[in-house]
Amino acid sequence: MLSDCVVVSNAAFWCGGGICCFQGGTISNCTVQANFAYGYGGGGIYCYDGGLVMNCMVAANLASNYAAGGGIKCEGNVKLPHVQDCIVRGHANGGGVSCVPGDIYRCTISGNTNSSGGGLNLSAWSSASNCIISGNTAEFWGGGVRCVQNTTLNNCLITGNRAGSGGGLYYYRGGEANNCTIVGNTATNKAGGIYCDEAGLTRNCIVWHNDLNGVWSEWFADTNPTNLASRLAMFSIANTNGLEIHVRCTNSRIYSFEYVENLTSGTWSNVPGQTNLPGAASGVLSAIPVPVVTQGYFRIKATKP
Incomplete structure (x- = not known):
């Protein structure tokens, strides 16, 4: 166990510039700053x-350009590492x-930079819950979060992040976000809010005022699903295949899913089927598939039967 320590200005050739923790152990109430890992990531902690890091x-x-985890890198074949109640910033x-x-x-998790997944990179059965992910930057995908296969976000605030595509969140071949x-x-x-590449699932999330080259993107849903005017709109959400939408509904209404590729000159069309x-x-x-379009704007209308 390592507690109440300051770990500053160290370097490692492979991983864990400040601290390298194998097969258990607890790191608590420590400041880990200005360390460097060259080969495999975990500039601060591996x-x-x-x-458990708490x-x-x-x-x-700092981690080398091709290594992930400038602040913290977690890996596991038998047991999952856990990171909780930490501030991770400025990498x-x-x-x-x-x-x-x-x-x-x-x-x-704030003010971090990477080629993809500026704030948080999740893959291989990873999860993040009740986190604030803000002000991070990615050159390519996922300014806030990059999710790859079988990963989960729960009750997270993802705000003020920036990327080439998927400023807030990027899905690749799987992943889901719940109540975010x-x-x-x-x-x-592409996609100020969410970019979905091959698969992704979004449940009960608010996607609001994300920006793609000066065009606002919003997701609005009336909290009363019996209201005839209730409509869910999703703007600047791009995907290639497999995105699913789950929508609150009532059995006293009929729902239609529509999309348009250009808000200024396009015409809203029904999603086939x-x-x-x-x-x-x-x-x-549940499970409304989004059509394969380069850049889509989507909405759901509720009408009386």
């Missing part, structure tokens, strides 16, 4: 097969936290 300040560490290469896999709880708020993110290429859908008695209309 955890493998277990380990109540730590991890700031301004110029490798992003804030990389999990392959690992679990993140109640952390603030994705607001005020920007992109220069997704018109005049009866609301489910369960209160959730």
